[in-house]
Amino acid sequence: MAILSIHNDNPLIDGRQSQRAMMVRRGVQRFLHDMRHAVLPELTLSSGRRADLISLSPKGEIWIVEIKTSIEDFRVDRKWPDYRLHSDRLFFATHGGVPLDIFPEECGLFLSDGYGAEMIRDAPEERLSAPTRKSVSLNFARVAAQRLMLAEWSADRAGDTAPAMREIVSGALDGEG
Secondary structure (H helix, E strand, C coil), rough: CCCCCCCCCCCCCCCCCCCHHHHHHHHHHHHHHCCCCCEEEECCCCCCCCEEEEEEEECCCCEEEEECHHHHHHCCCHHHHHHHHHEEEEEEEEECCHHHCCCHHHHHHEEEECCCCEEEEECCCCCCCCCHHHHHHHHHHHHHHHHHHHHHHHHHHHHCCHHHHHHHHHHHCCCCC
């Protein structure tokens, strides 16, 4: 089964994630949104690595969440230590079918059911240097703005002029959440 479709017109979905990974992602995104974080999925970092989720907290902390959907997924992926260079706090996120004891104690941990998530363990803070924080923050802002513009254009092409879409792109909902 192909994961990537060349027919995807939705700029908010890149098609590389499994349904299970998307379920974990949705729950963690909702949890972070409730904590008033700005959340962005699939952000390419200056190292070339791609963070599954990255968020900016109300205090300006940068969190990265690495999603793992199986024991094998965790064992074969050894790139996660690199994410420490781009975040103040590093977390893993998974679902109830994965044993939680496989994840390193030095990282935070979320358990997601797709509707929400629970923070099983907070991540220790390792503050970024000012130049790195500025670089990551600017990258986050530029990519988020670009994706919003592409989503607006996609909605226009699809004829989606629903009030909710108009409120989002006009900024009427800014600061809510």
